[in-house]
Amino acid sequence: MKDMHLDGAQAVLKALEYEGVDTVFGMPGGAILPVYDPLMESSIRHILVRHEQGAGHMASGYAHATGRPGVAMVTSGPAATNMVTPLLDAYMDSIPMVCITGQVALPAIGTDAFQEADTTGITMSTTKHNYLVTDVNEIPQVIHDAFHLATTGRPGPVLVDIPKDLVAAGSPKAQMEWYDPSGHDLPGYNPRTEGDPAAIAAAVELIIAAERPVIYSGGGILRSRAAQALLELAELTGIPVVTTLMNRGGFPDDHPQCLGMPGMHGNYTAVMAMQESDLLIALGARFDDRVTGDRGTFAPDAKVIHVDIDPAELSKVRHAHVPIAGDANAIISAMVGGLRAAGVADAQPDRSSWHQRISGWQEKYPLTFDDHQAGDLLKPQAVVETLRDNTPDDTIVVAGVGQHQMWASQHWTFNHPYTWINSGGLGTMGYAVPAAIGAQVGMPDRTVWAIDGDGCFQMTAQELTTAAVEKIPVKIAILNNGYLGMVRQWQELFYDERFSETHLGANVPNYKMMAESMGCVGFTVDSPEAVQATIEEANAITDRPVVIDFRTQHDEKVYPMVPAGASNSELIIHPSQRES
Amino acid sequence: MSDTIDTAGNVPVWHTLMVRVENKAGVLARIAGLFSRRGFNIESLAVAPTDDDRFSRITIVVDVSSASIDQIVKQLDKLINVVEIRELNPATSIERELLLATCLVGTAEDRRDLLDLVQIFDANVLNVGFDQLMVSLAGSQRRLDDFEALLGRYGIVDIQRTGKIALSELAKVDDGGMQADTAR
Numbered sequence: 001m002k003d004m005h006l007d008g009a010q011a012v013l014k015a016l017e018y019e020g021v022d023t024v025f026g027m028p029g030g031a032i033l034p035v036y037d038p039l040m041e042s043s044i045r046h047i048l049v050r051h052e053q054g055a056g057h058m059a060s061g062y063a064h065a066t067g068r069p070g071v072a073m074v075t076s077g078p079a080a081t082n083m084v085t086p087l088l089d090a091y092m093d094s095i096p097m098v099c100i101t102g103q104v105a106l107p108a109i110g111t112d113a114f115q116e117a118d119t120t121g122i123t124m125s126t127t128k129h130n131y132l133v134t135d136v137n138e139i140p141q142v143i144h145d146a147f148h149l150a151t152t153g154r155p156g157p158v159l160v161d162i163p164k165d166l167v168a169a170g171s172p173k174a175q176m177e178w179y180d181p182s183g184h185d186l187p188g189y190n191p192r193t194e195g196d197p198a199a200i201a202a203a204v205e206l207i208i209a210a211e212r213p214v215i216y217s218g219g220g221i222l223r224s225r226a227a228q229a230l231l232e233l234a235e236l237t238g239i240p241v242v243t244t245l246m247n248r249g250g251f252p253d254d255h256p257q258c259l260g261m262p263g264m265h266g267n268y269t270a271v272m273a274m275q276e277s278d279l280l281i282a283l284g285a286r287f288d289d290r291v292t293g294d295r296g297t298f299a300p301d302a303k304v305i306h307v308d309i310d311p312a313e314l315s316k317v318r319h320a321h322v323p324i325a326g327d328a329n330a331i332i333s334a335m336v337g338g339l340r341a342a343g344v345a346d347a348q349p350d351r352s353s354w355h356q357r358i359s360g361w362q363e364k365y366p367l368t369f370d371d372h373q374a375g376d377l378l379k380p381q382a383v384v385e386t387l388r389d390n391t392p393d394d395t396i397v398v399a400g401v402g403q404h405q406m407w408a409s410q411h412w413t414f415n416h417p418y419t420w421i422n423s424g425g426l427g428t429m430g431y432a433v434p435a436a437i438g439a440q441v442g443m444p445d446r447t448v449w450a451i452d453g454d455g456c457f458q459m460t461a462q463e464l465t466t467a468a469v470e471k472i473p474v475k476i477a478i479l480n481n482g483y484l485g486m487v488r489q490w491q492e493l494f495y496d497e498r499f500s501e502t503h504l505g506a507n508v509p510n511y512k513m514m515a516e517s518m519g520c521v522g523f524t525v526d527s528p529e530a531v532q533a534t535i536e537e538a539n540a541i542t543d544r545p546v547v548i549d550f551r552t553q554h555d556e557k558v559y560p561m562v563p564a565g566a567s568n569s570e571l572i573i574h575p576s577q578r579e580s
Numbered sequence: 581m582s583d584t585i586d587t588a589g590n591v592p593v594w595h596t597l598m599v600r601v602e603n604k605a606g607v608l609a610r611i612a613g614l615f616s617r618r619g620f621n622i623e624s625l626a627v628a629p630t631d632d633d634r635f636s637r638i639t640i641v642v643d644v645s646s647a648s649i650d651q652i653v654k655q656l657d658k659l660i661n662v663v664e665i666r667e668l669n670p671a672t673s674i675e676r677e678l679l680l681a682t683c684l685v686g687t688a689e690d691r692r693d694l695l696d697l698v699q700i701f702d703a704n705v706l707n708v709g710f711d712q713l714m715v716s717l718a719g720s721q722r723r724l725d726d727f728e729a730l731l732g733r734y735g736i737v738d739i740q741r742t743g744k745i746a747l748s749e750l751a752k753v754d755d756g757g758m759q760a761d762t763a764r
């Protein structure tokens with residue numbers, strides 16, 4: 001497109017449209033105000049949030065669910081600082097996001113002007129990259145580069161900070177001729193996607209020689225859209241697969257080779273299979289401390305094949321015998337080709353004794369919880385299972401951070417990629433409500449349930465007003481134990497039951513009334529008999545958000561558990577499974 | 581350069597990195613921020629534009645006892661504005677640093693002694709005060725360390741060193757352009 005005179009504000013919107021953006025989550029304010037004016041004529045849907053943190057997590061939920069970059073737009077100063085948490089959250093979990101922030105006018109920068117914040121300085125370590133635009137003519141190219149950086153290589157959030165005088169309609173500095181951006185002048189950015197063929201060949205050899213291999217699949221599987229390739233690799237070799245918290249759904253839970261989630265609250269079999277393995281095939285995983293426990297005693301006999309798009313992850317935590325930098329999908333497919341060519345079916349050893357040990361663990365130590373006792377409040381695990389059994393198979397489940405998150409991950413059956421959305425790396429309480437809204441906006445035809453904690457819910461619940469006004473029919477199941485339950489669990493187990501500042505109280509706020517006041521439908525459920533019926537009622541509501549306050553037993557604990565810093569071999573199992 | 585042992589009991593081991601970066605606002609802050617956030621120790625850092633004004637060149641001396649050189653290089657390389665990183669092999673690189681110092685020379689004898697030292701080291705006198713001398717020396721880090729230690733006798737009023745800059749030694753035979761340093 002040539003000879004199109006625009007002001008900077010129009011250029012920002014045109015650049016977003018050029019990138020195919022259909023939805024922006026945000027809130028206007030002084031510095032970004034000029035950009036909000038032409039928004040009224042734009043094809044882009046804007047979702048007006050009640051707090052900028054909500055906009056950030058909505059963009060993240062949208063990106064998780066759709067695979068397309070989420071976009072947030074907010075003003076300068078306090079709005080930009082409100083974005084810091086969602087940016088870091090997305091950075092830790094490699095979620096593609098672009099955030100546009102307003103900035104004070106160029107001459108005012110550095111003068112402590114009203115609502116001035118050093119946004120690029122503050123977000124330098126919470127984004128993959130950020131820009132301060134200093135010339136209106138940069139806008140098309142910078143926004144084009146921002147989307148490129150956000151979505152390629154290891155995905156992540158990119159922030160573009162735009163001073164007001166470059167967008168204000170009447171400002172001489174805001175006048176420009178639109179041009180279609182072309183290419184990227186990023187000489188320092190060359191993410192490698194193809195894996196080194198020699199390394200792939202070495203990986204094939206290790207796989208064929210291994211006696212006790214385990215595929216350790218992480219969130220990179222989802223980011224590189226490699227779920228199908230992973231399934232092929234697993235089925236070709238028969239090797240069992242663990243799915244980390246970031247890759248639940250990346251390999252079907254119902255598959256006989258799926259061992260489920262490893263780590264601090266992983267199931268016994270997934271944890272032990274990794275501990276005892278002689279080869280870990282790490283695919284898009286980063287040996288997070290919540291997975292490895294004490295590093296020194298983690299999987300002591302295992303050699304490591306490590307595939308990651310980010311070379312810095314290779315051997316960062318655990319030495320990789322075969323490090324392969326590149327795109328997981330491409331590399332797994334190449335590995336499958338190599339294994340086929342090597343006649344893997346006949347070449348690999350008989351692993352039946354390893355598989356028997358694994359099924360022995362599965363039989364002896366399944367996930368379990370105590371039965372409901374008359375007079376008790378609900379068992380949170382049972383609520384999750386009832387919800388699972390009364391919602392469509394492809395329901396998108398979004399969690400906050402705490403016990404409820406772990407129960408959701410453990411007790412749901414994830415059979416499809418992109419059906420599980422949570423804050424893994426940063427562990428951001430308050431993630432669920434806005435992320436669920438973002439996911440629902442991106443996937444309007446799917447059922448979206450958030451499984452939230454009472455503590456988490458109170459951090460970002462105001463976004464249900466946004467959802468009600470915008471008619472976004474998310475459903476929220478609060479596992480209301482009246483406590484900061486995960487912290488309470490640590491206090492019970494490791495601090496002599498000294499419950500310092502973890503009691504919230506289950507009755508204040510009244511969640512049903514709170515939901516209703518925000519334009520949602522609210523329910524309270526405290527008896528097991530009412531659980532299913534209320535879920536069905538909630539499922540039938542498709543024009544408004546729904547909140548169910550499930551009153552759960554306050555002292556229920558998440559098992560198994562590896563105490564922080566302990567060896568994975570010291571995992572604490574459910575009391576009913578302990579030898580007496 | 582002091583070989584002090586850090587709190588974890590690690591003896592510092594220095595490596596020199598030549599880092600070519602895009603000449604953009606905030607690049608130095610990104611690098612400094614990365615080092616502090618990840619607990620990498622910088623011994624010295626020297627930066628200036630190159631002949632190509634799109635790029636600057638930074639010589640960083642890093643302590644690899646705090647983290648592996650591999651991690652440091654890979655994390656640096658993740659910065660979008662970092663274009664190229666080379667690790668210099670100390671055995672085959674030419675290194676220079678500049679030192680400026682002002683020393684007290686209260687007596688005629690001290691002044692004569694210091695001038696002797698200046699001559700021995702092939703240093704320069706830059707400025708003369710009634711009881712002070714300002715001297716400069718360019719050379720290897722080692723040589724500057726020695727000079728600084730000897731200046732200590734006179735009472736150093738002020739001292740500033742630039743941090744090291746370095747280039748690879750030139751090939752003495754035609755080896756087809758093999759680099760002495762390691763591209764990272």
Ligand SMILES: Cc1ncc(C[n+]2csc(CCOP(=O)(O)OP(=O)(O)O)c2C)c(N)n1
Nearest residue numbers: 402403404429453454455456483484485486
């Ligand atoms: C923003 C933030 N603050 C504090 C924490 C520490 N933290 C982790 S879990 C948790 C309790 C969460 O309580 P709730 O949402 O009720 O979930 P529950 O564990 O009870 O299921 C806290 C305080 C955190 N992860 N994030």
Ligand SMILES: [Mg+2]
Nearest residue numbers: 453454483485
């Ligand atoms: Mg709670």
